[in-house]
Amino acid sequence: MRKKILEFIKKETVLSAAIFLALISACFVRPTLSYMEYIDWRVLGILLSLMIVMAGFQKNGLFDEIGMRLLSRTKNTAQLTGVLVFLCFFSSMFITNDVALITFVPFAVLTLRKCRQERLMVLVIVLQTIAANLGSMFTPIGNPQNLYLYQLSGMGLGEFLLFMLPYTAVSGLLLLITIFVLSARKQKLSLENCSFGADRKSFDKKKNVLYFVLFLLCLLVVARLLPYYLALAAVVLAVLFADREVFKNVDYCLLFTFIAFFIFTGNLGNLPAFRSVLEGLVEGRELLVGILASQCISNVPAALLLSGFTENSKGLLLGVNIGGLGTLIASMASLISYKIYARNYNRTKRIYLFWFMVANLLFLAVLVLLAVVMQMV
Numbered sequence: 001m002r003k004k005i006l007e008f009i010k011k012e013t014v015l016s017a018a019i020f021l022a023l024i025s026a027c028f029v030r031p032t033l034s035y036m037e038y039i040d041w042r043v044l045g046i047l048l049s050l051m052i053v054m055a056g057f058q059k060n061g062l063f064d065e066i067g068m069r070l071l072s073r074t075k076n077t078a079q080l081t082g083v084l085v086f087l088c089f090f091s092s093m094f095i096t097n098d099v100a101l102i103t104f105v106p107f108a109v110l111t112l113r114k115c116r117q118e119r120l121m122v123l124v125i126v127l128q129t130i131a132a133n134l135g136s137m138f139t140p141i142g143n144p145q146n147l148y149l150y151q152l153s154g155m156g157l158g159e160f161l162l163f164m165l166p167y168t169a170v171s172g173l174l175l176l177i178t179i180f181v182l183s184a185r186k187q188k189l190s191l192e193n194c195s196f197g198a199d200r201k202s203f204d205k206k207k208n209v210l211y212f213v214l215f216l217l218c219l220l221v222v223a224r225l226l227p228y229y230l231a232l233a234a235v236v237l238a239v240l241f242a243d244r245e246v247f248k249n250v251d252y253c254l255l256f257t258f259i260a261f262f263i264f265t266g267n268l269g270n271l272p273a274f275r276s277v278l279e280g281l282v283e284g285r286e287l288l289v290g291i292l293a294s295q296c297i298s299n300v301p302a303a304l305l306l307s308g309f310t311e312n313s314k315g316l317l318l319g320v321n322i323g324g325l326g327t328l329i330a331s332m333a334s335l336i337s338y339k340i341y342a343r344n345y346n347r348t349k350r351i352y353l354f355w356f357m358v359a360n361l362l363f364l365a366v367l368v369l370l371a372v373v374m375q376m377v
Contacts, residue, residue: 018256022261039262048250052214061204089172093136096141126359166370174366210243265298287371290323291323
């Protein structure tokens with residue numbers, strides 16, 4: 001039993017840490033039914049729906065098919081890296097950073113593996129994660145904290161986009177420069193040396209049409225045009241009757257990781273000492289406090305927690321968005337990429353975490369400098 005527990009902790013490090021933090025916080029905030037209010041069931045419903053849909057796409061050969069078509073339009077590894085990274089950057093503006101990573105990180109893993117370019121795996125997934133977190137800050141629907149603060153601030157759409165444009169543009173430029181610099185040893189690619197082999201999953205058109213319809217339902221939920229529970233019910237029932245084996249391929253541990261972090265961050269917000277400190281720190285320091293708080297409790301809870309202590313919604317908006325860079329939990333979307341990488345390359349997850357931190361801190365430093373300059377102008 002002890003050996004199994006140690007193996008589980010080693011394999012599911014983030015989940016284990018999240019459970020530990022939740023348990024520690026429960027020592028200070030007595031567990032009650034109010035814990036259920038901490039959990040964002042909508043986020044979990046969307047996440048589960050999308051994981052099922054993406055598992056269905058992968059099982060029925062969609063990613064293999066996309067990979068073949070993508071490779072036919074790329075001539076070298078630098079172009080391939082750019083396509084994979086900017087798919088996350090631009091799509092996250094409209095389908096959220098979580099959805100972008102759930103969609104395109106598994107696609108990147110499959111494509112790079114089939115092309116025998118696994119040496120690029122850490123680089124691509126780290127940059128995809130950064131791209132999704134930074135691209136999503138441009139629009140009000142790009143991530144949950146944006147939607148919340150957009151409604152709270154009363155800003156118009158044009159004002160919001162104009163405010164976030166310089167940071168989004170610089171982020172895109174930084175990604176381009178990084179890809180250019182790190183692709184000095186680029187290699188030519190062709191369909192011949194990127195064989196998908198005999199294990200390529202057959203493309204099931206009918207089932208992929210079904211999953212595409214289900215994916216559209218998920219996007220309607222993201223756009224708040226459909227209740228999440230209706231979409232989740234539709235996804236579960238459709239897959240149950242049409243392709244039930246897909247349920248075996250869903251990473252349910254990710255859901256429990258989110259639940260544990262919701263409990264931990266919710267308990268922090270209920271500690272009086274913690275709240276009194278925030279009252280003295282936030283006013284006039286929204287950018288800095290937003291960044292620092294995001295590093296500890298992630299940017300969505302940070303936005304919800306800090307918004308009650310300031311009227312400077314723009315400063316807080318910028319702080320929690322830039323603050324999505326940094327630690328692994330600074331943006332919960334980053335956990336998605338890490339979980340996917342660790343599931344496929346558990347032995348080298350420390351290497352991934354090292355380069356994740358290096359890249360995030362570099363991007364964070366540049367954007368903080370930009371924010372300081374913009375505030376001085």
